[in-house]
Amino acid sequence: MSKKNIILAMLIIATMVLSAFSGCIGEEKAPTTTTAPKPSAIVFNSTQLRPPPETEWVTTELLPQFEEETGIKVTFVPEEYVPFESRLIGEVESGNVKVSVAGGLYGDFSLLMEKEYLTDLTGIDLPNRTFIKTFWDLSFYKGKQVFVPWMQATYILVANKKALEYLPEGADMNALTYDQLIEWAKNIYDATGQKKFGLPAGPKGLLHRFVHGYIYPSYTGKTVANFNTPEAVTMWEKMKELWKYTHPSSPMWDAMGEPLIAEDVWVAWDHTARFKTAIEEKPDDFVVLPSPAGPMGRGFITVIAGLSVPKGAPHIDEAKKLIEYLTRPETQVEITKGVGFFPVVEEAAVELPGGPLKVIAEGVVAQSGASDAIPAMLPIGLGEKAGEFSTIYKETFYSIVIDGEPIEDVLSARWAELKALYEETGAPYPAPG
Template identity: 40%
Template sequence: MVEPVRLSRRGLLRGALGTGAASLLGGCTGFATSGTSGLTFLSTQFTPVEEAERFRALLRKGFDGDVGYVTSDPGPFATQVRSQVDAGNVRVSLLGGLHGDLAPLAPDHLEDLTDIVSDFSSLGWPPEYLELARVGTDRTWYVPWAQASYVLAAHVDALQHLPSGADAEDLTYDQFLDWAVAARRANDNRPMLGLPGGPKGLLHRFFQGYLLPSFTGGQITTFRSPEAVTAWEYVRELWRNCAPASTNYDFMQDPLEANEVRFAWDHVARLVNVPKREPDRWRMMPAPRGPKGRGYMAVLTGLAIPKGAPDQDQARRLVAALSRAETQVELLRANAFFPTVRTQIPDNLPPAIRMEAAAVAKQRESKGALLSLPPVGLGSKEGELSKAFKDCFQSIVLGGADVRSTLDAQAKVVGKVLAEAKVPCWAPDPRGTGVCEVM
């Protein structure tokens, strides 16, 4: 009897990443997490119908097996993974989610993927992302997959108002404020800076991931520190030089396109349409830096395998294929999520994506870069935590309340949310082993 050929796990991975692989990934649509003939890929990402279909099209380009891509909200996602693993009846083979979706599942509910990042370290995952994927252990529980972030966008007309000697790609927060002041004065006292302070805007991420880390070095532990008082006093002054309609802005690409403002900060997905008509007239730049460094927020996604999952060799091949530079560039082209591996951005991408990719890279690689994350492990309580930051803005900046007393009061709210959620801190605060607390 002839012994069948068996490929080792490492051989399967190398095959998926080899230049001779005929495909990136593959699959089909409309799957449930049971009753499928192929591998089930459960993800919290690309939940809008158009994004999901574009990703499924990317998958169909050629993986030599069926993949059912199923999307889920974060709460049911975590519940489903835990219940399947705890019951010893796992039907999902691959997981895709934010760091905050995956980290709480490690190590009890995820397989160890240290071998993948070790075998393919030449792909160039950033060390800080690999550290996050270890979740405070010496093993790797997910593979960094794709990332998004927030940057500055500016029309070239606004750049003439930069302070003398200032580098638009290396601004301090003081220079950013001086820029806003000078632009307003040159525009008949009409502000040219806009921020996304509308009902669906992401201004709270500016505080959580950019301003407060840059001024205080933290997000939670330093919430009521003297440096946080200084930061909120700065916001007051900056807001005086923002377009008053900023309290209505949800997506900054809209007022930028309409010439209501000339420079703004927002999520890359909410700026992508700005340069479409006049790409040569727009710039994308890193956020400013403060006394503690350049705080920036990475919306990091990862790929993980549930403990005891079926089809693990296929799932690992899928992880390896999704980690290829070519695949990550195609994902950037399809859904504007940026690569986590080292790669050149092609010239044939839309101008906005090319500019954003360069700004995201400069932001992360700049001297003094200080990585921040969206809240991790809070589930439905994430909204309660973010509301504390929004309430600080409402009271201090819009309402003129005393900074110190406001921060002290909101620190109690933050502490209560974290105590109920029983979660450790996340970047830039030190993770530790206990419940995250305001110092």
């Protein structure tokens, strides 16, 4: 090696040594800044929107707009409740969480809440929307927000406009009581000689939902705990009075849409989905009303679906962006139009275009947003015995109201069955208790 090259090599080595030495004596190295790569896809696991037409709508209509806006791809994984719960629990406990956003009914998250396997979303940025307070209050568990309301379905009253002239004096049709409903049905009967109120009391009707989710909370404040109480006795006396003005074909009707269209009844209670055809066929003929209130408040079943993030989930920021997108008023409108679930934010009902869905949505939002609302949940944790729960409530109605059996005797016998069911399964009473 030439002398010149030797000198050059020594200078390079010296420079390297000095650089290393200067770093050791306190000259901090400037931090390198790297941007975390965006995920190629986040996983959205849901017990809702499972039927193939709904899943197709989600993947071809709902999510592509989010993906285009954010550059975040979403893999939608619809799943039955049992594998959904097992998957999330297994992932959290293994420390290998794949799901970023989980969607399901409120009850689908009950065990995950108890185990504290859901991420605290308190403070999530969800601007320009007003969540229905009843649902927002359900979002919190032990002071942490672990659930963001997403969409709802429920049961409501629908009335032919011909019935409105017979409303009791001073009654607000959007804030009726059960006493006023009875008086309304009686007024119609007195004027027309016809029993124009209807309930889906047929073999496949949803009468049991009316009993456990509507009248029981409204009169006793509870779904199960106050089944056999003086307040319950009063409630059943009121139901017997209402039945005097209820269409005699109600025990044969499984759904109230057709009787409304045929004008066999003018006022009826049922699930929103079972009214849809009637309101689509004759949107100008009907109004949708919140269910009535009793002494304890306005009991109603809320089939509320929400969004959560499993503890330890990947891509938290992206998950929050998806939640923000799915709860925007304009997205809520698209969900209602696309799959028939109703909004959980007040602004969405206003933004819905005119027509049948808007008629139903306004009634749904008015009911869930009522100041005296008592939201009731569907039973959870009963497994294969869930049908026994429904049977007890439906047969209690049949025995007392239709067959005229003594109220106290029926309640005593059925309460024994209901208690035994919950003792055997160990399931919690559905809200409100």
